[in-house]
Amino acid sequence: MSPQAPRRLHCPTCGKPVEWSDAFPHRPFCSERCRLIDLGQWAAERYRIPGDGDEPPPRSGDPRDEEP
Numbered sequence: 001m002s003p004q005a006p007r008r009l010h011c012p013t014c015g016k017p018v019e020w021s022d023a024f025p026h027r028p029f030c031s032e033r034c035r036l037i038d039l040g041q042w043a044a045e046r047y048r049i050p051g052d053g054d055e056p057p058p059r060s061g062d063p064r065d066e067e068p
């Protein structure tokens, strides 16, 4: 069996090494600050996406209702 070494990863925000253990309650972020920063960026990304209302209007009813 492999030794129970804690999983290592890197903080997605600042790139610091983070251990997947209770020593890092904000994992995968190194700190709450980095977690909030990442959340903020994520939200900003979402809001930046332009809402295009180019969807075609839904057809009403099924084709059988259409006149020949």
Ligand SMILES: [Zn+2]
Pocket: 011, 012, 013, 014, 015, 016, 029, 030, 031, 034
């Ligand atoms: Zn960090």
